[in-house]
Amino acid sequence: AQKITQTQPGMFVQEKEAVTLDCTYDTSDPSYGLFWYKQPSSGEMIFLIYQGSYDQQNATEGRYSLNFQKARKSANLVISASQLGDSAMYFCANSPGRGSTLGRLYFGRGTQLTVWP
Amino acid sequence: DTEVTQTPKHLVMGMTNKKSLKCEQHMGHRAMYWYKQKAKKPPELMFVYSYEKLSINESVPSRFSPECPNSSLLNLHLHALQPEDSALYLCASSRGTGNQPQHFGDGTRLSIL
Numbered sequence A: 001a002q003k004i005t006q007t008q009p010g011m012f013v014q015e016k017e018a019v020t021l022d023c024t025y026d027t028s029d030p031s032y033g034l035f036w037y038k039q040p041s042s043g044e045m046i047f048l049i050y051q052g053s054y055d056q057q058n059a060t061e062g063r064y065s066l067n068f069q070k071a072r073k074s075a076n077l078v079i080s081a082s083q084l085g086d087s088a089m090y091f092c093a094n095s096p097g098r099g100s101t102l103g104r105l106y107f108g109r110g111t112q113l114t115v116w117p
Numbered sequence B: 001d002t003e004v005t006q007t008p009k010h011l012v013m014g015m016t017n018k019k020s021l022k023c024e025q026h027m028g029h030r031a032m033y034w035y036k037q038k039a040k041k042p043p044e045l046m047f048v049y050s051y052e053k054l055s056i057n058e059s060v061p062s063r064f065s066p067e068c069p070n071s072s073l074l075n076l077h078l079h080a081l082q083p084e085d086s087a088l089y090l091c092a093s094s095r096g097t098g099n100q101p102q103h104f105g106d107g108t109r110l111s112i113l
Helices: none
Strands: A003-005 A010-014 A019-021 A024-026 A032-039 A046-052 A064-069 A074-079 A088-096 A111-116 B004-007 B010-013 B018-025 B031-037 B044-050 B053-057 B064-070 B073-079 B087-094 B108-112
Touching: A003 A088, A010 A019, A019 A111, A024 A074, A032 A064, A032 A074, A046 A064, A046 A074, A074 A088, B004 B087, B010 B018, B018 B031, B018 B087, B031 B073, B044 B064, B044 B073, B053 B064, B073 B087
Parallel strands: A010 A111, B010 B108
Antiparallel strands: A003 A024, A019 A074, A032 A046, A032 A088, A064 A074, A088 A111, B004 B018, B018 B073, B031 B044, B031 B087, B044 B053, B064 B073, B087 B108
């Protein structure tokens, strides 16, 4: 079974600063994917970044980077130069690469990020 | 703008009504999903369609009935819902069901009176 842990219910960061959102996962599958999603209060779930378990380099997408530490089973999201529009709920998720659970996304409980001016 | 379109955005219905939620994508994705999300909780998977065939049903009550008429469309038919079914219903799609990012629509906010 997959398990995703986000230990920070809420985080606060000042505009233009960087912030790290924590995520750890527990899986016995050798092949899996890790994802981060952003959900503003309006409700849409926005895909931010993906890391495959076999990827050697950390994924980056603009101001988002994923700090992937496979041995520690952690996949922290780093947002650089925070903007007011980054205020939202952030979900870490894991998907198995094969087997009967193929197609399932396992979500953490989320971290509510607030960016202040 | 999201590439997965859900209609309606809001729906209020009585417990005896029959309604449908619709989802459409034109990204050529072959996997489509329905999720239910309660306030301040992560989404919960309901159904997965892969190549227009139902591949996962997470023991969802029969008052929810999914349908995939073609590779671009996904419907969720609702009948005799309960107040606890009030939630945000999210549709998503992905290229396949492996390690592929799922792209979500804006959701339908459903309220059951």
